Amino acid sequence: MRTPPQRGRRQGRTTSRELILGSARKLFAEHGYAATSLREIARDAGVDPAMVHHWFGGKEELFNACVELPADPAQVLGHVGELPAELRGEALLRALLTLWDSPAQPALLALLRNVTGSKAQAALIRQVLFKRMLALAMAGLPGSAAELERRGVLVASQMIGLMVARYLLRAEPLASAGHDELAALIAPVLQHYLTGPLPGTGSAVPGTGHG
Amino acid sequence: MRTPPQRGRRQGRTTSRELILGSARKLFAEHGYAATSLREIARDAGVDPAMVHHWFGGKEELFNACVELPADPAQVLGHVGELPAELRGEALLRALLTLWDSPAQPALLALLRNVTGSKAQAALIRQVLFKRMLALAMAGLPGSAAELERRGVLVASQMIGLMVARYLLRAEPLASAGHDELAALIAPVLQHYLTGPLPGTGSAVPGTGHG
Incomplete structure (x- = not known):
């Protein structure tokens, strides 16, 4: 696993991931999967888009994490x-x-x-x-x-x-x-x-x- | 509405009704509607069977109260x-x-x-x-x-x-x-x-x- 970016060690690590998930849940729910971009999610969460890729890989994986789908x-x-x-x-x-x-x-x-x-x-x-x-x-x-x-x-x-x-x-x-x-x-x-x-x-x- | 039986005014009033509901929910869930009698519910709740009639009328009404059915x-x-x-x-x-x-x-x-x-x-x-x-x-x-x-x-x-x-x-x-x-x-x-x-x-x- 890569080193998490700063903003206060462990706490920042958890926080940025949770911020992204919160924004993603909100935007996916409001606008739908297709109409929501990773860039918008990053902006809403106040993080760099690279962070989204860092924690989740791509849009599909981020969406699955939002819904906690147990299978693909x-x-x-x-x-x-x-x-x-x-x-x-x-x-x-x-x-x-x-x-x-x-x-x-x-x-x-x-x-x-x-x-x-x-x-x-x-x-x-x-x-x-x-x-x-x-x-x-x-x-x-x-x-x-x-x-x-x-x-x-x-x-x-x-x-x-x-x-x-x-x-x-x-x-x-x-x-x-x-x-x-x-x-x-x-x-x-x-x-x-x-x-x-x-x-x-x-x-x-x-x-x-x-x- | 009839005067509630004793056991401490308002508090006892709420309590006996809640006790009956709690026992009814448990017994209806465990044994089913048909196999559960008002007498058993009263015994489980530790109240007199007359109390069940007093608060709920009959078995049908008690059951509806348990499930909070909005319609008959x-x-x-x-x-x-x-x-x-x-x-x-x-x-x-x-x-x-x-x-x-x-x-x-x-x-x-x-x-x-x-x-x-x-x-x-x-x-x-x-x-x-x-x-x-x-x-x-x-x-x-x-x-x-x-x-x-x-x-x-x-x-x-x-x-x-x-x-x-x-x-x-x-x-x-x-x-x-x-x-x-x-x-x-x-x-x-x-x-x-x-x-x-x-x-x-x-x-x-x-x-x-x-x-």
Whole structure:
């Protein structure tokens, strides 16, 4: 590790890193990931831009540090975006279940708790979830940006609800179901949201009732 | 309001009510609503059972006080259980949206935040959500208890995710969509979970891909 710049030893070291994180959280939440530059974050934090690179490397790493993501979205979901459209619902579900049923689970639960904490944190997580994670899973799907955004948020709504019900509320039989069972129950709905007919994009949803 | 029993004026008044609430929260969370009696709660709290009636009326009211429900589930959802099966998905969704887009919204958001707070609170909310609210909406639907439980938890997973995405994360376009638009997008999925073919209950879900 390189020698931290001055401003009072240990204390200055912690402080400049925390200052950068505070400014980054604020600006990412206010303006979004894409519209926020490392230079602006450095200016807001009152530090030299080189400090940001020193502590965090690049923008991606700084963002991940802000949200305390326990895994890199590109590693978890990158492969989903390379699959044919009709396989993505199940692949997305299985990728997230694999991640949640890993040693990362406590950190993910903490993240889920943060969603309900502060508004700024909710805005950050909205960025991660809707702009970055879903963009990876939906790369190359047909449809306008608006349609894909709508499909993405529907997918997210089902995924978030599943995670809350299974891991936070521990509601049975979802809590102890295996990945195959969950895939059979829920992947068709995710696939429907991803590529199925929605109002405004074609015909209505295929008949679903037997009652 | 009746005169509170003794044990030291105002202080005792607050204390006995709080003692009852504390015991009720603990026992409802541990044993569930059905298996917990007012007598057991009174014994655990070290008060006379008459005190429980005095402060809370009955078990239903005590339970609602424990969870701080901003509305009576029976009033919000009672009519859903009287509808034909094939109309319930949309009716359930509209009933919850009407409730959430009412002055009760701040209290509901607080409830949602509590889900992520303590384990005991999560257990209580699991009781409300899965045992009482869903039971109302699913009254009289065909299927075994196990099948209905599985269907109910799937319905809940989509509803919870929608509420988190729309009201907590404020993710567009869900956050500003009207009830008709949400009903068109999401009610078919709820209806599918309620009465459609699921693995283990018949054929697979009807084809959903167009990609």
